[in-house]
Amino acid sequence: MSKPALPPVSSTAAPDVAIVGAGVMGCAIALRLAQAGLAVTVIERGIPGAEASSAAAGILGPQWESDAYGPLMELGLRSRALYPAFVDELRALSGIDIGFVRSGxxxxxxxxxxxxxxxxxxxxxxxxxxxxxxxxxxxxxxxxxxxxxxxxxxxxxxDEGHVNARSLARALSQAAAIAGARFLQGRYVRRVVTRAGRVSGVELDGEILSAGTVVLAAGSWSSLVEGGGVPAPMVxxxxxxxxxxxxxxxxxxxxxxxxxxxxxxxxxxxxxxxxxxxxxxxxxxxxxxxxxxxxxxxxxxxxxxxxxxxxxxxxxxxxxxTEDRLPVMGVTAVPGMLVATGHYRYGILLTPITAQAISEIVVKGASSIDLSPFAAARFGS
Ligand SMILES: Cc1cc2nc3c(=O)[nH]c(=O)nc-3n(C[C@H](O)[C@H](O)[C@H](O)COP(=O)(O)OP(=O)(O)OC[C@H]3O[C@@H](n4cnc5c(N)ncnc54)[C@H](O)[C@@H]3O)c2cc1C
The missing domain is CATH 3.30.9.10 (D-Amino Acid Oxidase, subunit A, domain 2)
Structure with missing residues (x-):
């Protein structure tokens, strides 16, 4: 439900995509979408990267994390394989080395x-x-x-390894900004607004930021964003x-x-x-x-x-x-509303593959990665 009486955000032209949260997920998705030529605004209530993403140990351990083969392990192995090129790309874009080591x-x-x-x-x-x-x-x-x-x-x-998670978070927010993503810092997204059954933007503290697509990447706070597709207590x-x-x-x-x-x-x-x-x-x-x-x-x-x-x-x-310890990623029941959250203890590992999957949905309409095991719909309505 939208509240059209609220004024638009004055300092920011309506982006194609609004991303809620500037942890590694929000920033990596912003980077990929900005590289694809879209106008992206990332809204962060605090400091980009300063929450879970900077607290992580940075282990890239899909084998260590898995007690059986399944969708999560497959996703983790694919993401681990993306890391060497991801590290080089981030160094070239931001000048920041993220301390990647294939240490075992x-x-x-x-x-x-x-x-x-x-x-x-x-x-x-x-x-x-x-x-x-x-x-x-x-x-x-x-x-x-x-x-x-x-x-x-x-x-x-x-084949397991690790990165410096704080450096990764810094490199991603810098690279996304250099690629053209705009950051609205110190602004809190209260809810996602819809018009005629599809997403039309987000309500910040007292203003509306219009956007045809919204990606919820608010980490542990995701279920607190009204209308974001991950109602409490999902995350x-x-x-x-x-x-x-x-x-x-x-x-x-x-x-x-x-x-x-x-x-x-x-x-x-x-x-x-x-x-x-x-x-x-x-x-x-x-x-x-x-x-x-x-x-x-x-x-x-x-x-x-x-x-x-x-x-x-x-x-x-x-x-x-999340209760089943799988992330929540992909489209939701509301057209234009995407989610990338619930990455639990493997979010650093899953950053490159999540950014790929979500940006493919936004840019091409579908992802080359099967996200069905991670759909928000698995928890029911
Ligand atoms: C102690 C610890 C160790 C870990 N070790 C590892 C590890 O070794 N390997 C690994 O792969 N993963 C590890 N993780 C997990 C990993 O850190 C997370 O899965 C990942 O950082 C999640 O990224 P995120 O961007 O979703 O969340 P966050 O980094 O938490 O970012 C979410 C952002 O959204 C912002 N936000 C929230 N609500 C709003 C709102 N309404 N409006 C605007 N902004 C909002 C927050 O301020 C925050 O900056 C660890 C986590 C912890 C805590």
Whole structure:
């Protein structure tokens, strides 16, 4: 339902596409649409990239994230494959290097049950032709001598890697702006407006911005935008706490993950990102005693020599969580209304493929990627 009495946004001509949210999703989609020659406006209530996108550990781990083969893993593998060219493109467009490393990821077992789970994962992933191998304790320590004695078995996935998520968020917002996307910062989208059954724009705080297409990319806040196609409680915040540790000299090269627990990411700049918690506590952006204790205990277990390393930063933010842990992407029941949200703990991984899929729908009317498993309609009305 529209409220035509509100005035139009005075400083901004009506764009072809209005994008709600300037995290990695909104900015990557804006970049692709601006490159296709469309007039794009990205509306961000705060600072581009400053929420989940800058909080992420930056792991590109579709194999690590998957307990079975399915649409999410397929999407993740395709997105991981896009990364090398994506990194080069962003460097050329923005001048920002996003710290991409194909480091490999070693998932370690700390218990007998973990060993069984890793052995099963190795078997089915190898049968699918994925690059994966089990590492006995001596093989594990030959590769990563700093690992503690609690690591009983390793599963190495050599094609996994990581990026610096903050740099990615910066590079994307800069590249999108350079490509011609306009950013309306400090403006809050209250609702999406429709006319004659299709999208006609968005209502900002007291004004209407007209647009024939609206893309909702508001991360954990998506369900708060009225008429955005993802009514509450479809997307909810799942808090994750993180710790940054200074590691000098580098003690390990792979991303190290403890099965079912947390992980350590050895960034190129010498920081080790240790994470994370998974807490359904609403939008409480806090770092807690319990959260830090759990993370730091795991750090000492995985790499005991880090016990003397300085903690340089702590933070928390919100993964956009859905009940089935799949993203919500594509068209909605309202013509002109698209969604790109619910990317939970794999949004950095899924950024290039999401931008491709959504921009193909806007520009060509259909995506080359099957988005049916990710349709908002799966949750009913
Ligand atoms: C601790 C942690 C660790 C993670 N680690 C990884 C990882 O290792 N690998 C990985 O792939 N993913 C990881 N993720 C997940 C990843 O960060 C997210 O899936 C991804 O950043 C989501 O991007 P987004 O653009 O949808 O959301 P966000 O980055 O949250 O952006 C949404 C933006 O929308 C804006 N907004 C919201 N509502 C409105 C409104 N009404 N009007 C205007 N603006 C609005 C917000 O201000 C925000 O800037 C992690 C997340 C967390 C929290």
């Amino acid at each position: 990821l070693i998932e370690v077992a700390l218990t007998e049950a973990d060993e069984d789970a890793l052995t099963t994962r190795c078997r089915w992933q190898a049968a699918r032709g994925l690059n994966t191998e089990l590492l006995s304790p001596p093989a594990l320590r030959a590769l990563e001598p700093a690992l503690g004695p609690a690591a009983r078995l390793g599963l190495r996935m050599v 909810r915040p799942a808090r994750g706490q993180m710790v940054s540790i200074e590691m000098r000299p580098p003690l390990f090269r792979h991303v190290i993950a403890a099965h079912g627990r947390g992980y350590l990411v050895p960034r190129l700049d010498g920081a080790v990102l240790a994470g994370s918690t998974l807490e359904m506590v609403g939008f409480r952006k806090e770092v807690t005693v319990g959260g830090l204790a759990d993370i730091l205990t795991l750090v000492r277990t995985l790499v005991p020599d880090l016990a003397a390393a300085p903690v340089t930063e702590t933070w928390s933010n919100f993964r956009p969580y």
